[in-house]
Amino acid sequence: MPEKSVVDQHLESEYQHGFVTHVAQDVLSKGLDESVVRWISKEKNEPEFLLKYRLNAFEYWKSLQPPNWAKLKINEIDFQAISYYAAPKGKPTYNSLSEVDPELLRTYERLGIPLHEQKKLAGVAVDAVFDSVSVATTYKETLKKHGVIFCSFSEAAVKYPELVKKYLGRVVPYRDNFFAALNSAVFSDGSFVYIPKGVRCPMELSTYFRINSMHTGQFERTLIIAEPGSYVSYLEGCTAPMRDENQLHAAVVELVAHEHATIKYATVQNWYPGDKEGKGGIYNFVTKRGRCEGRSAKITWTQVETGSAITWKYPSVILKGDDSVGEFYSVAVTKNHQQADTGSKMIHIGKNTRSMIVSKGISAGVSSNSYRGQVVVRQTAKGARNYTQCDSLLVGSNCHANTYPYIDVKQRNSQVEHEATTAKIDEQQLFYCMQRGLTEEEALPLIVNGFCREVFEKLPMEFAAEVKQLMELTLENSIG
């Protein structure tokens, strides 16, 4: 079967993180009913309020139909054919790295995320989530000295129930949408961050999500709370093995920034996108929202979306505090049969609130890439300002780019600007680079990286090089 192996190599070169880790796993049998929700909660020794929250969400979810308003072609999802919990065998929570299966540690090392004390990334604390559980969090002790809590969501639910109770569902209520309700019922793990008053978090915080098991959904929950005057910069990365099936990833991320606090949240999403024919890949249906609670709070979302068969997410900011600021910087790349429907919502409530949306969509192959954004200026938001810029770049002539801006202004004394451009990759630029000795395959990522620069500049420096490389890999063989 020499031909097969050539094909395999080709695919391998296109998606670098497609391997499977073989560790003994506890996987919950497929299907979803109340007993599953109760089982997950019990497995994690959750306090009573959390079980109640899950059950309420589950009851509500049962009354809903999957939404279909996005410009996406989605194979019908059989929610009974998914397992809602998968974890490496052994203790549900790890007290130290020595308890973690070395095979798991090797997995993260292979992904470029070493977790060992002596090898861990300098200046970046990492929480590693493998399928449904967090396997390790680095630099915990260092962070503790500053009063910063950075741990898995499961740990937070047990150790800091009052904080979780106070904030869970406050920004994204389970009634928000279909997938938020589902997540609220069955979420398994994720990261929890708490930055106390006036503290500037001394290092980058980062969560690395990995889906490994088959037929398993990943439903993570992330909650970040920044008390008045604090600062935190957080980055999440995602990968998954290559599989023929579509796997569901339905996360909820909630951010709360109090008075004068700043949260920067960056995502580098590189879930398996499916093969060239569009088979397999992750369904990435995520609800991300931040709330600028107090005066002059600031929340910045930065995302680089290169993976997933379907991406469906709108990181948003509710600008409640006067003078608060919301920002969204996005690069979404689609190729082959990938689909992306992504953008942002900025809800202006407080006076003189400001928001900025910069979206760069790059489509290649027969992919479809949509920007969908909403800017709402409530009557209370006197002096509010928004600036939106959406640029689409087309590579080849069989791909699609769409822009759907929704603008809803109830306050006269406000300013909303929207600019959008769509262009094909500039042949003159390509020719120029090639006349200087570069191949088309070398020139394209160079030009595209330039196109995305405004967004990449917003990423934490530690990850800038990684993202550049990711773009080069993603755009490989995309001309045709």
Place this chain on the structure above:
Amino acid sequence: MLSIKKLSVSVEDKEIIRDLSFNLAPGTVCALMGPNGSGKSTLANALAGHPDYKLSGSVVFDRKNLLEMAINERALEGLFLAFQSPVAIPGVNNLVFLQTLYNNLRKHRNQEPLDATDFIQYVNQCAKQVGLDASFWSRGVNDDFSGGEKKRNDLLQMLLMDPKLMVLDEIDSGLDVDALKKVATIVNQMRKEGKSFILITHYQRLLDYIRPDEIHVMSKGRIVSSGDYSLVSKIEKEGYGWLETVS
């Protein structure tokens, strides 16, 4: 260095250059003149391999069949085109761009790449010759550059690429006298080293600084007159009206 025989170039079935032939020896400079639309820039772009053009005939460059070489291969093997209007690539850092193409060339020549420190030193040295400085490194490639600055940036790339054959398409437009003198110094030095040049120009001014070995006058896609420097003063005096009688 370059031998063009019976070259025809068409774009979308429209013939722009017909049966064009000339030779260029190592260390020589030829000037290509002629009215607007006579096919000078088309020839420059076609030699560089622009994908819009269909070519027939033969072009031998440095003992290789040019028409069989990929665009980047032509560049790496020593063919350089300084564009009439160099395109801007916003967001791509100019210094990174210069370093990328330079190290790519070194790789092609089986040389070790230069690290950032060594490269900056080298590029600053080259930049002096074309009248650019470090203030251009942090900007996008040709982004918001003036016409003259774009030309200088192209010349800088030329120095970095150290080519064998250079086609300079209206390098004199947008350059002031001081810059022109700099260009002349570079060209005159390089021709001594055995490098060849095709200068596309409308003006005698450039050719006063760089004395070409040969002049070709193009009209309607053909070379209608070839000669030495005396042709230049004829064009300068009489314009191109006399071409009608020749062709």
